[in-house]
Amino acid sequence: xxxxxxxxxxxxxxxxxxxxxxxxxxxxxxxxxxxxxxxxxxxxxxxxxxxxxxxxxxxxxxxxxxxxxxxxxxxxxxxxxxxxxxxxxxxxxxxxxxxxxxxxxxxxxxxxxxxxxxxxxxxxxxxxxxxxxxxxxxxxxxxxxxxxxxxxxxxxxxxxxxxxxxxxxxxxxxxxxxxxxxxxxxxxxxxxxxxxxxxxxxxxxxxxxxxxxxxxxxxxxxxxxxxxxxxxxxxxxxxxxxxxxxxxxxxxxxxxxxxxxxxxxxxxxxxxxxxxxxxxxxxxxxxxxxxxxxxxxxxxxxxxxxxxxxxxxxxxxxxxxxxxxxxxxxxxxxxxxxxxxxxxxxxxxxxxxxxxxxxxxxxxxxxxxxxxxxxxxxxxxxxxxxxxxxxxxxxxxxxxxxxxxxxxxxxxxxxxxxxxxxxxxxxxxxxxxxxxxxxxxxxxxxxxxxxxxxxxxxxxxxxxxxxxxxxxxxxxxxxxxxxxxxxxxxxxxxxxxxxxxxxxxxxxxxxxxxxxxxxxxxxxxxxxxxxxxxxxxxxxxxxxxxxxxxxxxxxxxxxxxxxxxxxxxxxxxxxxxxxxxxxxxxxxxxxxxxxxxxxxxxxxxxxxxxxxxxxxxxxxx
Amino acid sequence: xxxxxxxxxxxxxxxxxxxxxxxxxxxxxxxxxxxxxxxxxxxxxxxxxxxxxxxxxxxxxxxxxxxxxxxxxxxxxxxxxxxxxxxxxxxxxxxxxxxxxxxxxxxxxxxxxxxxxxxxxxxxxxxxxxxxxxxxxxxxxxxxxxxxxxxxxxxxxxxxxxxxxxxxxxxxxxxxxxxxxxxxxxxxxxxxxxxxxxxxxxxxxxxxxxxxxxxxxxxxxxxxxxxxxxxxxxxxxxxxxxxxxxxxxxxxxxxxxxxxxxxxxxxxxxxxxxxxxxxxxxxxxxxxxxxxxxxxxxxxxxxxxxxxxxxxxxxxxxxxxxxxxxxxxxxxxxxxxxxx
Ligand SMILES: Cc1ncc(C[n+]2csc(CCOP(=O)(O)OP(=O)(O)O)c2C)c(N)n1
Ligand code: SF4
Ligand SMILES: [Mg+2]
Numbered sequence: 001x002x003x004x005x006x007x008x009x010x011x012x013x014x015x016x017x018x019x020x021x022x023x024x025x026x027x028x029x030x031x032x033x034x035x036x037x038x039x040x041x042x043x044x045x046x047x048x049x050x051x052x053x054x055x056x057x058x059x060x061x062x063x064x065x066x067x068x069x070x071x072x073x074x075x076x077x078x079x080x081x082x083x084x085x086x087x088x089x090x091x092x093x094x095x096x097x098x099x100x101x102x103x104x105x106x107x108x109x110x111x112x113x114x115x116x117x118x119x120x121x122x123x124x125x126x127x128x129x130x131x132x133x134x135x136x137x138x139x140x141x142x143x144x145x146x147x148x149x150x151x152x153x154x155x156x157x158x159x160x161x162x163x164x165x166x167x168x169x170x171x172x173x174x175x176x177x178x179x180x181x182x183x184x185x186x187x188x189x190x191x192x193x194x195x196x197x198x199x200x201x202x203x204x205x206x207x208x209x210x211x212x213x214x215x216x217x218x219x220x221x222x223x224x225x226x227x228x229x230x231x232x233x234x235x236x237x238x239x240x241x242x243x244x245x246x247x248x249x250x251x252x253x254x255x256x257x258x259x260x261x262x263x264x265x266x267x268x269x270x271x272x273x274x275x276x277x278x279x280x281x282x283x284x285x286x287x288x289x290x291x292x293x294x295x296x297x298x299x300x301x302x303x304x305x306x307x308x309x310x311x312x313x314x315x316x317x318x319x320x321x322x323x324x325x326x327x328x329x330x331x332x333x334x335x336x337x338x339x340x341x342x343x344x345x346x347x348x349x350x351x352x353x354x355x356x357x358x359x360x361x362x363x364x365x366x367x368x369x370x371x372x373x374x375x376x377x378x379x380x381x382x383x384x385x386x387x388x389x390x391x392x393x394x395x396x397x398x399x400x401x402x403x404x405x406x407x408x409x410x411x412x413x414x415x416x417x418x419x420x421x422x423x424x425x426x427x428x429x430x431x432x433x434x435x436x437x438x439x440x441x442x443x444x445x446x447x448x449x450x451x452x453x454x455x456x457x458x459x460x461x462x463x464x465x466x467x468x469x470x471x472x473x474x475x476x477x478x479x480x481x482x483x484x485x486x487x488x489x490x491x492x493x494x495x496x497x498x499x500x501x502x503x504x505x506x507x508x509x510x511x512x513x514x515x516x517x518x519x520x521x522x523x524x525x526x527x528x529x530x531x532x533x534x535x536x537x538x539x540x541x542x543x544x545x546x547x548x549x550x551x552x553x554x555x556x557x558x559x560x561x562x563x564x565x566x567x568x569x570x571x572x573x574x575x576x577x578x579x580x581x582x583x584x585x586x587x588x589x590x591x592x593x594x595x596x597x598x599x600x601x602x603x604x605x606x607x608x609x610x611x612x613x614x615x616x617x618x619x620x621x
Numbered sequence: 622x623x624x625x626x627x628x629x630x631x632x633x634x635x636x637x638x639x640x641x642x643x644x645x646x647x648x649x650x651x652x653x654x655x656x657x658x659x660x661x662x663x664x665x666x667x668x669x670x671x672x673x674x675x676x677x678x679x680x681x682x683x684x685x686x687x688x689x690x691x692x693x694x695x696x697x698x699x700x701x702x703x704x705x706x707x708x709x710x711x712x713x714x715x716x717x718x719x720x721x722x723x724x725x726x727x728x729x730x731x732x733x734x735x736x737x738x739x740x741x742x743x744x745x746x747x748x749x750x751x752x753x754x755x756x757x758x759x760x761x762x763x764x765x766x767x768x769x770x771x772x773x774x775x776x777x778x779x780x781x782x783x784x785x786x787x788x789x790x791x792x793x794x795x796x797x798x799x800x801x802x803x804x805x806x807x808x809x810x811x812x813x814x815x816x817x818x819x820x821x822x823x824x825x826x827x828x829x830x831x832x833x834x835x836x837x838x839x840x841x842x843x844x845x846x847x848x849x850x851x852x853x854x855x856x857x858x859x860x861x862x863x864x865x866x867x868x869x870x871x872x873x874x875x876x877x878x879x880x881x882x883x884x885x886x887x888x889x890x891x892x893x894x895x896x897x898x899x900x901x902x903x904x905x906x907x908x909x910x911x912x913x914x915x916x917x918x919x920x921x922x923x924x925x926x927x928x929x930x931x932x933x934x935x936x937x938x939x940x941x942x943x944x945x946x947x948x949x950x951x952x953x954x955x956x957x958x959x960x961x
Contacts, residue, residue, distance in 0.1 A: 046959055191957070235961075244958045254953055261949050268708055288940035290947030293708050293933065298734040302701035305694065305731075309674075309705025312692055313713065317705060335695050425958065428950045462690040462706070462713050465669045470638070470685050472693025473677075482640065483685065 013222075015186060015232045020049065020079025022087030023181070026104045027096030027117075028065050029058060029072045032174035037074025039178055039195065043187040044078035045245045045422055048235035051078040052532065053420045054086035054605070059275070059358045066120075066128035068099045080234040084532035086419065088607040094177060096120065096151070098129035105141075114144045115180070117173065119152030147226055151176055151217075158216030159209040168206070172213035179217025186232045189214060239424060246423040248387035248416035249276070252320075252346055253283035255394025257290050260316050262395070263402055263434035266291040268310035270303035270319045275358040276414040277348040280320040300325035304332035304345065311341045312471075314438060314461035316398060320346040322414075323365050324355065326372075333407050334373040337497060339471045340448070340457045342401035342408075346394070349413040351603040360603025361414035363528050364579035369409045370557045370586065376494045378501040380404065381557040383411040385531035388423035390416060393554060399434050403507070404500055405456040411556070413578075415529045415605050442466040448481040454507075455500035505558040511566050515539050516549025519569035522619055525595070527553040527583055530576055530606055537611035541619075548615055553583070564591045574598055574618055576606055631662040638688045644679060649800035649826035650747060654686055657745075660807045661687075664714070664814050671714045674703045676723035679754045680747035680826070683718035697728025700735035703742050704929075711930040715742040721762040722752045725781055729761070736792040738929040739818040746783055746821070747800075749828035750835050757831035769831075783823040784907040784921055788900055794820040795903055795922045799840055800827060805851070805918065812920050818928050839916045852906060852919040854897040857889060860915050867892030868914075870905075877905055879914060897923045 023040065025033045034055055044051050056073040063070030077087035092113040095101040097120040108114060121136055135141055136148055155176040159169045175196070182189060193211055200206040221227060246254075260267035271281040271294065285294040293310075297303035300321050307317030321329065326347045336343040349365045351357025369381045380400050384393040390412055397410040439445065439458040447469045449458050460467040469481065477484035478492050514531075515538045526534040531552050538550040551566060553559070567573055567587070573595040575584040581597035588595055598614050600606060636658040644650045661671070671689035675681035677696035684691030694702045699717050707715055724732050724746050735742070751769070752758040758771040762783060766775035787795045794816040798809040806824065813820035825836045839848035850860040850868065858868040859882065867882040869891050880887045896902050903922030909915070 042957065046957070048959060048961060238961055240961055242954070242958050242960045244955050246955075250955075257947075257952065258949055261947075266709065268705060270705065287947060287952070288937050289944040290949070290952070291937075293937065295704065295708060297701065297704075298730055301698060302704070302731055302734070305698045305701035306705030306708065308694075309692075309702035309707075310709040311705075312702070313672075313706045313709035315709035317709075331695050332698070339692075425953050428953065461710075462672045463669055463710060465667070468668055468688055468690050470640075470691035470693065472684070472691075473695055474693065 013227070013230045016229045017232050017234060019081060020077065020083070020233050021091045021185075021231070022075065022077045022089065023092045023094070024073055024075040024090035024104060024107070025094045025177070026071055026073040026100035027094075027174070028099070029060070029063055029070045030065060030171070031072070031096045032171065033072045033074050033096070036174040036178050037076060039192050040181055041076050041078075041245060041420065042191060042195075043182060043185075044076065044233070045243070046191060047187065047233065048238070049078040049080060049233050050083040050236035050238060051076060051422060052083050052086045053077075054415065055418050057359055066097060066099055066125045068103050068129055071100050071103045073100075073104060078233055080236050082236065083421075084536040085605070085608060088609055094181070096173065096177070098125045098131055098135070101135060102129045102131065108144060110143055112144055114141065114146045115177075116146065116148045117151035117177075118148040119150040149220070154216060154220060155213050158212045162205050162209040162212060164205055164209050169209065172209050175210045175213040176217035179214040179219075180221050182214075183218045183221030184227065184230060186230050189218060238422070241424045243422045243424055245420050246388055246391070247418060247420040248384065248390045248412055249279040249348070249418070250283055251387055251390035251423065252384070252394045252410070252412060253280050255391035256284065256318055256344070256398065257287055257292060258391070258428075258431060259395040259398030259434060260292070261290065262431055263316060263398060263436050265314070265316040265436060266293065267316045267318060268307060269294045270297050270306040270310075270317070271295075271321065272297050272300045272303050272325060274300075274322045274325050276350055276417045277320050277322045277325070277346070279417065280346060280348070300328040301332060304329040304336075304343075308332060308336050308341060308343055311336075311343055312339075312461070314459070314463075316342065316344070316402070318344040318346070320348065322348050322350045323352045323368075326365055326368060330372050331374075333379060333409075334375075334377050335473045336407040337373070337377055337379055338473045340405045340497070341459075342405055344397045344401050345407060345409045346397075347409055347411050348417045349411060351601075357603040359414065361529065361605060362578050362601060362603060363411075363413060363530070364582065364601065365411065366527075366556065366579065366582040367585070369411055376498060378498050379557070380406055380408040380501055380504055381411065382408065382555050383528040383553070384416055385528060385552055385554060387416050387419050387421050389531075389554075391423070391426075395431070400504060400507070402434055402436055403456060404454055404504060405459060406501060411528060413529050438464065439467060440464055446479075446481040447471055448476055448478065450496070455496060455503060502558050505561045508555045508558075508560055510562040511551050511553065511560040514550045514552050516542055517547075518549070520549055521547035521571045522549070522615065523567065523570035523573045524548060524550050524611070524615065525553065525567075525573055525575050525583075525587075526550070527556060527577070530578065533606040533608050533611055534576060537608045537615060540608070540612055541615045546615065546619055548619065556583070556586070559590065567591055567593045567595070572596065572618060574614065576600070576611060576614070578605070631668065633658045633662065635668065636661050636688050638686055640685050642686055643682065645830050647829040648679070649749065649828065650680060650683070652800045652803065653745070653747065653806070653824055653826060654683065656803055656806045657810065658687070660810045660814075663811065666714050670712065671716065672706055673716050673718060674699045674706065675718040676720070676728055677754065678720035678723045678752070679828070680718055680720040681723055697723050697726070698731060699723070700728065700731040700740075700742075700744070704735065704740055707740055707742060707930045708933060711741070711934055717742055717744040719744060719746050720753070720760075721746065721748045721750060721783065722760045725761040725783060725786065733790045736787055736790045736819050736821060739793050739926055741818055741928040741930050743813050743816075743820045744822065746823045747826040748783055748823050749826045749832055751828050751832035753828045753831055782907055784821075785904060787821045788903045788907060788922055792821050792922070793818040793924050793926055794920070795907070796820070796822045796920045797825070797918045798822060799825045799836065799918060801840065802918075809920065812923070816923060818926065838912065848912065848915050850906075850915040850917050852895045852897075852917050852921060854895055854920065854923075857892040857894050859892060869893060877909060877914065897921065900924070
C-alpha cells in the first residue's frame with residue numbers, strides 16, 4: 001500500500017474492543033518520549049477515554065546517549081471505565097533502545113506486548129545498557145509478545161525525500177512509533193498532524209519529515225502483517241460537561257490565577273527555579289494580562305520575602321518551590337505568621353533529603369510543612385489529591401490565607417505536578433467570590449485588632465491615610481500591636497496565633513468516605529497524591545467482599561473536625577504514605593489511635609497491587 | 622504620582638512616633654534618625670505613601686521610630702521584602718534601613734541583586750563596622766585584625782567597602798556621609814530622595830558601646846579637613862584646611878595621587894574634576910586607602926537607567942494592550958477541549 005492510510009479508511013483488520021490499556025513509552029532522553037506520550041494521551045482524551053498519565057524522566061538534561069540513567073519514560077493509562085492512576089504495570093512497553101528495555105522490562109506485565117527498535121540493539125548500545133548478550137537473541141524475552149522492528153531504518157526511509165540530515169532524520173523516530181501506536185489503538189492522525197504543523201511551522205522540512213514518519217508508522221501497522229488486531233477503547237461514561245487534559249502544575253497555576261480574580265487582587269509570585277516546581281513559575285509568567293506579576297528571585301529566601309512584601313502592600317503574595325527551597329523559606333514563613341499577613345506557599349514535594357531525587361516524587365515534607373518553623377509557628381497546611389484537584393486546592397489556599405491572614409502551605413508533589421488527567425472545566429460564574437476587606441477606618445485602629453469570629457487581624461495597607469503603623473517579627477502587644485516583651489502577653493499571643501489556625505477547622509468540609517461505609521473493619525486513610533491508587537485498591541478489595549473504606553485528607557493542619565470520630569468508627573486504620581510514616585505520627589499524637597503505617601520511599605508512587613496486598617494482610621492478621 | 626504628594630506641609634514632629642527610642646545613649650543612630658525626620662517633610666510625600674523597611678540589628682529598629690508605614694522584617698532580607706512591596710505598589714516611596722552586618726553579611730546577596738536591578742528604593746546603610754545588636758562581634762566592614770569577643774586573636778578576613786561593593790554591582794547611585802555631619806547628611810539624603818532607581822547611601826555611624834571612635838581618624842573636628850575629601854559633581858577634588866590639597870590621576874598607573882595645589886605645588890587644572898556620572902570616578906574614590914588618602918564623602922556616583930519596577934510596569938501595560946484584560950473562562954479552557 002503506497003497511500004498513507006487515513007483514520008477513517010475501513011480495513012478488514014478485526015478491531016477488538018477492550019476496556020483499556022496501560023502503555024509506557026521509554027527511550028533515550030533525546031528520543032522525544034515525552035512528546036510521544038503527550039500526543040498519545042491527547043488522542044485518548046479526544047476519544048473520550050478516562051485517563052491518567054505519569055512521565056518519569058531523568059534528572060540529567062542530556063545524559064550520555066544509550067545509558068540506563070538517560071532513559072526517559074511516559075506512562076499512560078486509558079480506559080472506557082473510571083481511571084484513578086496511570087496504572088501499575090504496562091500492558092504495552094515501547095522500548096526505543098537497549099537501555100530503555102533494561103530499565104523498564106521488569107515492570108511489563110507477564111505476557112505483555114513489547115515493541116522494540118531493533119535498529120538500536122548494536123554492540124555499543126548493548127554494552128552501555130549493561131547487556132553481555134543481546135536480549136533479542138537469547139531467550140530472556142520469552143513470555144512477552146515481542147515485536148522487534150528496525151524503527152530507525154523505517155524512519156530514515158520514510159523521511160529520505162525531505163532533505164533532513166541523518167541526525168535530524170533519526171529524531172523523527174518517535175513520530176514513526178506514534179503512528180504505529182495510533183494504528184494499533186485506532187486513533188485518528190489529524191490532531192497530531194495539526195500539532196506538528198503548529199509546532200514546527202517555521203521549518204517546513206521538519207513538518208514534512210515528522211508527518212511522513214507518522215504516516216509511515218501508521219502504514220506499517222496496516223501492511224507489515226505482524227499484528228493480528230487493532231484495538232478500540234470506547235468512550236468512558238463521565239459526567240456531562242466540557243473537558244480538557246490538565247497536569248498538576250498547570251492546575252495549580254490556573255487555580256492561583258482564578259483565586260486572585262475571585263478575590264479581586266493582583267497576584268505576585270516570587271519563585272526561584274527548582275524541579276519540579278519551575279513550571280508554576282513558567283505558567284504564571286504568561287498571565288500579565290490577569291494582573292499577575294512573577295519575579296524570578298535570587299533565591300528562595302528572597303522569593304518568599306518578596307511575596308510577603310507584596311501581601312504587606314495589599315496584593316496576593318504567592319511563592320512556589322520544592323523541598324530544598326522550602327527549607328530556605330522557613331524563616332520568611334515564620335515572619336509571615338508573626339506579622340499575620342496572607343501568603344500562599346506551594347511546595348511541590350520531591351525525593352529528599354537534600355538534593356535527593358529531583359525528578360521523583362515523595363510526600364516527606366509533611367512534617368516540615370506543619371512543624372518546620374522555630375518556636376510555636378502554626379500555619380495552615382492543605383494538600384491536593386489529583387492533578388485536577390490542584391486547581392481546587394490552590395483556590396482554597398488563597399481563600400484561607402486571605403480570610404485568616406495567615407500563611408497557607410499547599411502540598412503537591414512530583415507525581416501530581418507532572419501527571420495529568422481529564423478535567424471538567426469549571427464554570428467561572430459558579431466559583432465563589434473571595435471576600436477581601438482592607439481596613440480604612442482610623443477610629444480605634446491598631447494593626448492587631450482581630451475579627452472575633454476568625455481571629456484574623458485587620459489588614460491596613462500602605463497608602464491608607466491615617467493608618468500608618470509598624471509591624472515586625474518582634475512580639476506584639478495583644479491590645480496595641482506595639483512591641484512587647486511582657487511574659488503573659490507573649491503567651492497570650494502564642495495562643496492567639498495557635499487558636500486562629502485551629503479555628504480554621506470549623507471552616508473546612510468534614511471528612512467523608514471516598515469509597516466504602518462510614519464504619520467497619522479497616523479505614524485506609526491517605527493524603528495527597530496517593531488518592532488514585534488507594535481508591536482503586538480499596539474498591540478492588542471491596543469488590544472481593546472485604547470490609548474496608550477509603551477516606552482522604554485534604555486538610556492537614558488543622559485536621560477536619562470530625563477526623564477523631566471517624567477514626568474511632570473503624571477497628572483498624574492503615575495510613576499509606578510516600579514517607580516513613582509522617583501523617584501516622586500526627587494522627588497518633590492528636591488522637592492516640594493505633595494507626596498503622598504503610599511506608600514507601602522509592603521516589604515512585606504506590607502500585608495498586610501493593611496496597612491491595614497490604615489491605616488483605618491487615619484484614620487477615 | 623500626584624496622590625503621593627502630601628496635601629499639608631509636614632514638619633519633623635509629624636514623622637516622630639510615640640515609641641520610646643531604645644538605642645544606647647550617645648549612639649550615632651539618634652543623629653541619623655533626627656536628620657531623616659528633619660528632611661523627610663521637604664520631600665512633600667504624604668506619610669501614608671512612605672514605607673520604611675528594615676532587617677535586624679540596632680539600625681534596623683529605625684522603622685519603629687518613623688511615623689510612616691514600617692516593616693521590621695528578618696535579618697538581611699529587607700531588600701527582598703521591599704522588592705515585593707515595590708512590585709505590588711510602585712507608587713510607594715520605599716526606604717530601607719540596614720546595617721553593615723544585615724546588608725553585607727547575611728543579606729549581601731539580596732543587596733547585590735537590589736542594586737543591579739535598580740529597584741526604585743532608597744537604602745541607608747548604617748555602617749558602624751561592628752555587630753551592635755548581638756553585642757560586638759566583628760562585621761564584614763571591620764578592619765583586618767579586629768579584636769572582638771568572637772575574634773580574640775584578631776579577625777582574619779579582609780573587609781569589604783560598601784560603596785565599592787555597590788559600584789561593583791552596578792548601583793546607579795552611591796553616596797557616603799557621616800552620622801554627625803548634619804548638613805552634609807541632609808544634602809546627601811535630599812540627593813538620594815531625588816534619585817530614580819536604587820539610591821545607596823552608606824552612613825558612617827558611631828557605635829559608642831562596641832566600636833567607639835571607629836571613624837575618629839577622619840571625622841574628628843581637628844583632622845577632618847585634612848582627612849576627608851567632600852566630592853561634588855563638576856568641582857575639583859580638593860581638600861585640606863586651606864583647600865590646598867588635591868587628587869590627581871597618574872595616567873600611567875591609573876591611580877590617584879595626592880598633590881599640593883597652588884604655591885609650590887601643581888596647578889589647579891591638574892586636579893581631577895569630579896564626574897559623578899562616570900562610575901570609574903566613584904570606584905577610584907571609594908577605594909582610596911586610608912590614611913594615605915582622605916576618605917571621600919558625598920555623592921560618589923549617580924546615573925540614570927530604567928528601574929526594575931518601571932520596566933515591569935511597562936511590560937504589564939504592553940501585555941494588557943496586546944492581549945486585553947484576561948478572560949478567566951477562556952484561560953481555563955486552555956488548548957484543546959472536548960464536550961460530553
Ligand atoms: C537569622 C538570624 N541570624 C542571626 C541573628 C542575630 N543578629 C541580629 S542583628 C545581627 C547583626 C547586626 O549587625 P548590623 O547589621 O551591623 O547592625 P547593627 O546592630 O550594628 O546596627 C545578628 C547577627 C538574627 N537576628 N537572625
Ligand atoms: S549597641 Fe551600638 S549601635 Fe547598637 S544602639 Fe548601642 S551604640 Fe548604637
Ligand atoms: Mg553594624
